[in-house]
Amino acid sequence: MREEVLRLENVSQQIEGEYYLKDINLHILKGEIVGFVAPETKGKKELIQILEKNIPITYGKVYINNRLVNSYVHSNLSYNKIYVIGQKSTLVSDLNIADNLFVLRRGFRKNVINKKVLRVQTERLMTEFGLKLKPDTVVMRLKPIDRCMVELVRAWLMDCSLIVLDNCDSFLGEEDIGRLQGMIQEFCRREVAFLYMGNHHEEIYKVCHRAILFANGQIRKKFSKQELDDEHINPYITRFGAVPRERLQSSREELLSMTDITYQNLRGFTMSVRKGECVVLLVNDSNVSRDILSLMTEGENPQKGLISLRGREYTARMSKKALLHGVGVIEEDPVHTMIFPELSVLDNLTFLMDRKLDKVVLKKRYYESILREYQELMGDALRKKNVADLRNEDLYRLVYNRMYLFHPDLIFCVSPFAHGDMQCRQVVLELISQLKGIGISVIILQVNVSDSMIVADRLLVVHGGEVEKAYDKNEFYLIKR
Amino acid sequence: MDSKESVFKRIMAIRGMGQVVTVTCGLIVLCLVFGVINPMFFTYRNIANLLRQIAPTLLTGVGQSFVLITGNIDLSIGSVVGMSCMISATLMTKGVNPWVAVIITMVVCIVMGVLNGVLVAQCKLPPFIATLGTMTVGRGIAQIVNGNYNTDSIGEGAKFFRTVFYSGKIAGIFTAFWIAVIVWLIFNWLLSRTRVGRHIYAVGSNIDAAKLSGVNILKTVIVVYLVSAVCAGITGLIICASTGTGTMDAGTSYEMYAVAASVIGGVSTLGGQGILLGTVVGAFIWGVLQNGLQFAGAPVAIRNIVIGVIVVVSVLLDVIVRSGKMKPRKRG
Numbered sequence: 001m002r003e004e005v006l007r008l009e010n011v012s013q014q015i016e017g018e019y020y021l022k023d024i025n026l027h028i029l030k031g032e033i034v035g036f037v038a039p040e041t042k043g044k045k046e047l048i049q050i051l052e053k054n055i056p057i058t059y060g061k062v063y064i065n066n067r068l069v070n071s072y073v074h075s076n077l078s079y080n081k082i083y084v085i086g087q088k089s090t091l092v093s094d095l096n097i098a099d100n101l102f103v104l105r106r107g108f109r110k111n112v113i114n115k116k117v118l119r120v121q122t123e124r125l126m127t128e129f130g131l132k133l134k135p136d137t138v139v140m141r142l143k144p145i146d147r148c149m150v151e152l153v154r155a156w157l158m159d160c161s162l163i164v165l166d167n168c169d170s171f172l173g174e175e176d177i178g179r180l181q182g183m184i185q186e187f188c189r190r191e192v193a194f195l196y197m198g199n200h201h202e203e204i205y206k207v208c209h210r211a212i213l214f215a216n217g218q219i220r221k222k223f224s225k226q227e228l229d230d231e232h233i234n235p236y237i238t239r240f241g242a243v244p245r246e247r248l249q250s251s252r253e254e255l256l257s258m259t260d261i262t263y264q265n266l267r268g269f270t271m272s273v274r275k276g277e278c279v280v281l282l283v284n285d286s287n288v289s290r291d292i293l294s295l296m297t298e299g300e301n302p303q304k305g306l307i308s309l310r311g312r313e314y315t316a317r318m319s320k321k322a323l324l325h326g327v328g329v330i331e332e333d334p335v336h337t338m339i340f341p342e343l344s345v346l347d348n349l350t351f352l353m354d355r356k357l358d359k360v361v362l363k364k365r366y367y368e369s370i371l372r373e374y375q376e377l378m379g380d381a382l383r384k385k386n387v388a389d390l391r392n393e394d395l396y397r398l399v400y401n402r403m404y405l406f407h408p409d410l411i412f413c414v415s416p417f418a419h420g421d422m423q424c425r426q427v428v429l430e431l432i433s434q435l436k437g438i439g440i441s442v443i444i445l446q447v448n449v450s451d452s453m454i455v456a457d458r459l460l461v462v463h464g465g466e467v468e469k470a471y472d473k474n475e476f477y478l479i480k481r
Numbered sequence: 482m483d484s485k486e487s488v489f490k491r492i493m494a495i496r497g498m499g500q501v502v503t504v505t506c507g508l509i510v511l512c513l514v515f516g517v518i519n520p521m522f523f524t525y526r527n528i529a530n531l532l533r534q535i536a537p538t539l540l541t542g543v544g545q546s547f548v549l550i551t552g553n554i555d556l557s558i559g560s561v562v563g564m565s566c567m568i569s570a571t572l573m574t575k576g577v578n579p580w581v582a583v584i585i586t587m588v589v590c591i592v593m594g595v596l597n598g599v600l601v602a603q604c605k606l607p608p609f610i611a612t613l614g615t616m617t618v619g620r621g622i623a624q625i626v627n628g629n630y631n632t633d634s635i636g637e638g639a640k641f642f643r644t645v646f647y648s649g650k651i652a653g654i655f656t657a658f659w660i661a662v663i664v665w666l667i668f669n670w671l672l673s674r675t676r677v678g679r680h681i682y683a684v685g686s687n688i689d690a691a692k693l694s695g696v697n698i699l700k701t702v703i704v705v706y707l708v709s710a711v712c713a714g715i716t717g718l719i720i721c722a723s724t725g726t727g728t729m730d731a732g733t734s735y736e737m738y739a740v741a742a743s744v745i746g747g748v749s750t751l752g753g754q755g756i757l758l759g760t761v762v763g764a765f766i767w768g769v770l771q772n773g774l775q776f777a778g779a780p781v782a783i784r785n786i787v788i789g790v791i792v793v794v795s796v797l798l799d800v801i802v803r804s805g806k807m808k809p810r811k812r813g
Contacts, residue, residue: 297693323695331693338693340686342753343679344496351683351694354676361675385496 002029004066005161005193006051006082011060013046013217020046022218024060028162028193033184035204035211035228036197039237039422041392043217044197048164051195053079065161083155086166087418089147091154093140098122100139101154125153129186144286145176152183156192163187164195169203170418173284173447181207199422201233213237237422254311255441256410261305264291267465269305273410278432278442280456282449288462289414289445296412297322297329310409324355326409333419334399335392345384348398349374352406370405377401377434392420393427400431403440410441417451425451449479497756500747504762511766515773522776525653532654533647535768536661537562537716541735542742542760543668544712547705549743550672552685552752553601553608555709558739560619561593562732565717567623570727573635574627579642587714593619594710598703616736624729632727639725646722657719664715668708669757677704685752741788742767744795751799766791 006028013021020043028034038044049055050062054070054077062070064080084090091100098118102108122135131149139147148168155163165184169177184194184207198204204211205228213221213236221236257272265287273279283289294300295307299320307314309325318325331337340348350370354362374382378401381394390398403411413432417425432442432455444452453459453476461469471479492498515522541558548555565586572582593615600611635642649656672678680701683691692698713732720731740750746763748755767788774784 321695329693331689337687338690340683340690340753342496342686342749343682347679351679354679355695359676 002031004028005030005032005064006195007061007063007066008050009061009063011050011062012058013043013050014058015046020217021050021057024219026212026219028195030161030193031188031191032210033188033194033196033208035201035208035223036195036214037199037201037204037211037233037237038197038214039199040215041421041424044166044214046217048084048166051080051082051162051164052084053077081158081160082162082164083151083158083160084164084166085148085151085155085168087171089139089151091139091147091151094138096136096138097133097142097150098135100150101125101157105154105158125157129153129183143176144171145179148172148176148180149183152187156187156190160192162193162195164197166197167199167418169198169200169448170415171286171447173282174449175284177203177448199425201237202230205229255309256314256443257306257308258292258295259306259308261295261302261307263295263300263302263305265465266291266302269462269466271460271467273441273443275409275441276436276439277457278436278444278455280444280446280449280452280459281462282459283445283447283462286447288465292445293329293412293414295319296327323352323406323408328403328406328408328411330399330403330411330413330416332414332416334416335395335419338399338402339387339395341387343387345382345387345390345398346371348387349378349382349402349405351402356406374401374405377404392424396420396424396427397431400428400435404431404435404438407438408440410443411435413442413444415446416444418446429454453479495756497747497754497759501756501759501762504746504759504766508762508766508769511769511773515769515776518773519776522773527772527776529654531768531772532658534772535764536655536657537719537735538738538742538767539661539761539764540664540712540716540719541739542746542764543665543757544709545736545739546743546746546748546755546757546760547668547672547681547708548608549740549748549750550681550685550752550755551702551705552688553702553705554612554740554750555597555706556609556612556736557593557597557616557619558709558713559732559735559737560616560623561590561710561713562717562720562735563623563729564593564619564626565590565714566721566724566731567626567632567717567727567729569718570632570635570721571627573639573642573721574632574727576638579635579639583642583718586718587711589622590710590714590717591707594707595703597710598699598706601706602699602702620729623731627727627729629729631729634725635721635727639722643722643725646719648722657723660715660719664712665757665761668712671708672757677701681705682753685749685754687753738767741792744792744799747799749799750796754799 004027006026008024008026011021011024012019024047050057050070054062054075056075057070057072059072061068064082069078069080092104095104101122102118103113119135126133126135131153133146133150139150142150152163168180172180188194196204196208201211208228210225211223211228212219213223213233223232253275255273255275259270261269265285271279271281295302296319299316301316309327322328340351343351346367350362350367353366353370354360357366371382378394378397381390381397384390387395387398416428416432420428429451435442436455444456446452457473459471459476459479460467521527541562545555545558568589569582569586572585573579597612597615600606600615601608645656646660647655647657651659672681680691680696681704683694683696684698684701688698716735717732721727742763743755743760744750744763745766746755746759746761748759770788771784774787
């Protein structure tokens with residue numbers, strides 16, 4: 001019989017009177033992959049914290065390798081040998097792979113570092129796991145998938161018996177997820193256990209041995225190997241609500257075209273977007289997304305090719321003032337990247353208004369008018385002074401409505417579904433359709449198909465810096481998840 | 482009653498006003514304590530002098546507040562004060578019309594402010610290092626402008642200049658304080674009512690979001706350093722008018738006083754937060770402490786220690802309050 005790596009017994013976590021985790025019972029054996037389907041984010045972060053370090057819990061007990069490490073009676077705040085791999089790297093980005101693997105390791109006692117020995121050891125490890133990475137490569141230059149691989153090797157070196165994969169499909173493309181899952185299976189054979197967390201069960205089910213459905217801080221259902229299919233999970237998950245079709249019609253008028261663009265990672269990249277159309281660019285390399293944004297919003301010139309907006313050449317000079325030329329960006333994780341925490345909710349909403357109206361001083365009546373008009377779209381959230389008091393869904397509404405109010409012609413949304421839970425993703429879908437409804441074109445840049453198909457009119461698969469395949473809405477059924 | 486309540490609520494709804502009210506209560510307590518220790522504290526003569534004493538701190542505090550709100554810092558304020566004092570005094574002693582001297586001085590200060598802004602925003606130098614460099618440059622200019630000597634008296638020709646910037650009185654209060662009030666009113670309007678003001682808060686609050694929202698970061702940062710340099714320049718003129726000579730070490734440590742006034746008044750060193758009304762209260766606390774402790778017979782060393790401790794505690798409170806915001810967000 002296989003040994004147990006982790007056991008949670010009736011673990012509950014209450015913060016400010018609210019339960020984030022309630023009565024969690026979970027065990028994971030050596031070499032087992034347990035899927036953790038979490039359509040909602042509530043409680044997930046708290047659970048990871050409890051696994052990583054023994055923070056105080058409200059009730060229950062935590063055992064690691066059959067040893068009691070944390071309980072409601074006593075928490076010693078020590079770190080467990082559990083490694084978490086997520087969007088945010090735990091590697092030091094300015095150091096190379098060898099340093100991250102060996103020097104930054106608990107128990108490394110040498111004061112003088114022999115680089116040659118380190119390099120040889122790292123190369124040996126890389127060969128062992130079939131990785132073609134040079135030991136001297138600085139971590140910040142690694143692709144996301146390679147960074148994940150290095151983290152897996154690091155977890156192995158640190159003798160971690162359990163690795164938590166936190167929503168990796170939000171930053172890895174389909175191909176990369178396949179590579180990661182291959183590596184996970186290799187680690188499984190070496191008796192490392194995995195808790196594979198994600199929003200989409202389809203991805204998780206490909207490799208896991210069993211799975212749990214986690215919602216609202218509780219385990220809703222446990223699925224055995226035989227139950228890992230849509231039929232068994234469907235009754236427990238909510239599918240996205242329909243987005244009104246009549247609002248999603250785009251016109252024939254071409255708004256943006258990029259013809260034969262060569263720039264950094266782009267190689268003969270060609271695409272076009274019509275007015276009010278929603279196009280998904282499925283990119284396997286996030287650098288490609290960055291390059292497109294650099295050309296459109298950061299004043300960069302393509303080495304070759306032509307960008308035109310509304311039938312006129314879109315120059316680097318225009319790109320420097322993209323917003324004023326009708327091109328907006330909603331960055332990835334807008335709750336953190338697009339909100340001004342120190343400004344009030346109304347100030348956040350109206351931040352672009354001065355430029356829209358071209359006024360240095362905004363009169364009070366403008367604010368009052370906006371307040372009245374947006375009450376319906378934003379609800380009571382608009383009356384709140386502090387953005388910290390808003391729920392995540394409201395923060396998404398705030399960012400998208402800021403753009404709605406400014407009304408650019410085109411908006412680039414970077415991985416809009418990567419960070420929210422089910423509810424947030426539903427809100428984002430509605431907000432994107434709301435933007436389309438007033439004729440704004442939306443280009444969604446993301447690494448996997450995710451939930452974007454619901455609002456997309458077209459999907460372009462970008463590979464090697466060029467558009468490899470294009471699918472119209474009526475061809476979406478041809479796309480394999 | 483209802484309208485009174487709503488006015489109060491509206492005032493308290495202004496972001497940062499809560500802290501200003503708290504600090505104002507502290508200021509009132511300080512005044513009462515010093516008034517009890519020495520009844521001379523509340524005499525007209527002392528209050529008029531106190532207001533005049535506060536003017537330089539308030540002016541430099543306003544400039545520093547602008548810079549701090551963008552999340553940067555200006556260490557060159559003291560040197561710009563010295564530079565302004567020396568340039569204006571030197572020109573006046575050489576017979577240049579005082580008002581021409583004032584214009585030339587302000588132009589040089591503005592150049593210094595633009596240089597700071599370009600170094601920080603365009604050349605991406607850390608503000609601490611960039612302004613540390615210009616601090617030394619500014620002090621060097623103050624020394625070199627009159628051949629490494631303090632100037633002689635600016636003379637009778639500059640009598641009107643001295644009256645306007647220091648010794649004149651309007652409504653029984655010295656003009657130096659009125660100048661500070663006017664400057665405060667202008668910059669407070671700029672910060673709270675204009676597009677530039679909102680951009681300044683946005684840059685300090687979330688620079689990436691500001692960039693994505695089309696805010697010209699370079700322009701905004703140059704504006705704040707320019708405001709800081711203008712305030713420091715006017716402070717230099719007030720010091721020149723007060724002493725009647727140009728002294729090379731004028732304005733020494735003023736950058737620290739400016740930080741003290743801003744931070745005590747609730748301007749966050751982490752950027753994005755604070756209002757200029759707080760800087761006024763901060764400058765008053767600084768002035769009252771200096772004045773009151775002097776009345777109480779406390780040596781300069783003790784005064785410095787007390788003010789230093791208050792600054793550290795203010796920053797500590799700011800950091801604690803800010804980190805409190807990082808609690809897990811409630812889900813609905």
